[in-house]
Amino acid sequence: MAEYELPFKIVFAGLENSGKTSILYVLENKFSMLNPPPTVGVERETFNVLGFPIICWDLGGQSKFRTAYLQHERTFSDTDLLFFILDIQDRSRFGDAGDYFEEIITMFKKLDQTPPIIICLHKADPDLREDERILSNIQIAKQVFRRKSKGFEVEMFETTIYEKWTLTLAFSQGLKKLSPKSQILDQQLAAFAHRLQSETVMLLDDNALLFGQFSTNEESADICQIISPHLATMADRIIKYGTTFEVFQVKVGGWVVFRDLQIENRRFYLIIYNNQADILNLVDKDLPQFAQQVSNIIQSFFL
Numbered sequence: 001m002a003e004y005e006l007p008f009k010i011v012f013a014g015l016e017n018s019g020k021t022s023i024l025y026v027l028e029n030k031f032s033m034l035n036p037p038p039t040v041g042v043e044r045e046t047f048n049v050l051g052f053p054i055i056c057w058d059l060g061g062q063s064k065f066r067t068a069y070l071q072h073e074r075t076f077s078d079t080d081l082l083f084f085i086l087d088i089q090d091r092s093r094f095g096d097a098g099d100y101f102e103e104i105i106t107m108f109k110k111l112d113q114t115p116p117i118i119i120c121l122h123k124a125d126p127d128l129r130e131d132e133r134i135l136s137n138i139q140i141a142k143q144v145f146r147r148k149s150k151g152f153e154v155e156m157f158e159t160t161i162y163e164k165w166t167l168t169l170a171f172s173q174g175l176k177k178l179s180p181k182s183q184i185l186d187q188q189l190a191a192f193a194h195r196l197q198s199e200t201v202m203l204l205d206d207n208a209l210l211f212g213q214f215s216t217n218e219e220s221a222d223i224c225q226i227i228s229p230h231l232a233t234m235a236d237r238i239i240k241y242g243t244t245f246e247v248f249q250v251k252v253g254g255w256v257v258f259r260d261l262q263i264e265n266r267r268f269y270l271i272i273y274n275n276q277a278d279i280l281n282l283v284d285k286d287l288p289q290f291a292q293q294v295s296n297i298i299q300s301f302f303l
């Protein structure tokens with residue numbers, strides 16, 4: 001992995017038309033550019049995640065470019081994180097996508113590198129969620145890519161540009177792999193969750209990027225992941241409207257508490273899942289200590 005001072009190199013690869021450039025646009029909130037022209041060669045874009053520099057390499061996916069990348073080492077060398085984007089609506093290209101993925105893996109092995117990999121099972125649009133053809137495509141893709149990525153740390157996410165949170169989730173899980181300190185953050189979240197006897201605690205930034213998560217059970221984590229981007233959007237609009245917002249509390253099975261948290265003049269959101277309704281008092285009591293610890297971690301690493 002690169003030194004901390006160097007920007008991290010994140011590579012976005014996949015066939016042409018799989019959605020790589022669109023994903024980057026959505027992550028940058030450039031919604032007016034959702035039909036980008038095909039990417040020619042490599043486009044590099046510098047992102048700043050809480051002051052933390054990363055360079056995204058968007059690799060144009062047309063066949064002639066793919067062949068060129070694989071002929072030289074430089075495109076894939078020193079990759080800190082690979083996003084591989086697969087269009088799950090286009091089953092006819094799974095074979096080509098799988099071959100390309102395999103060639104990239106071979107390149108990494110040749111370079112003696114094993115960066116973490118996030119596979120986006122992309123174009124999993126909301127209106128297709130129950131579509132049997134899509135569900136079967138997703139199952140097949142998971143099996144094929146799992147098999148091809150032996151020896152690498154791989155996570156797969158179903159994503160779509162029509163729900164930004166699916167992208168921020170995949171992206172932030174990827175970023176977490178870059179940062180050993182994020183494990184310390186997760187430990188703080190675990191301690192906080194323990195003190196509050198809560199099943200899930202999450203920390204998001206004001207772009208709904210997930211910074212840390214602790215969970216003792218999958219269902220409450222899923223519920224929080226479904227709800228929190230919507231609450232973040234609501235909070236954002238309410239603040240822009242000019243009024244203040246402190247907490248939302250909704251009952252979904254248990255209670256989900258969504259709270260504003262200021263750290264170093266930046267807005268974060270804390271999401272807590274708990275079975276008791278009076279959790280808010282406990283949260284308020286514990287929050288100053290928690291905010292202090294989190295602030296130290298965030299400052300020492302992200303700012």
Ligand SMILES: Nc1nc2c(ncn2[C@@H]2O[C@H](COP(=O)(O)OP(=O)(O)OP(=O)(O)O)[C@@H](O)[C@H]2O)c(=O)[nH]1
Binds near residue numbers: 015016020
């Ligand atoms: N239905 C659907 N279409 C998408 C989604 N993401 C991207 N697209 C569309 O897919 C097409 C290709 O998107 P691009 O982002 O240009 O694809 P790319 O992978 O960058 O293509 P190259 O630059 O040629 O490698 C565009 O028409 C997008 O609008 C998605 O989540 N759902």
Ligand SMILES: [Mg+2]
Binds near residue numbers: 021038039
């Ligand atoms: Mg592109």
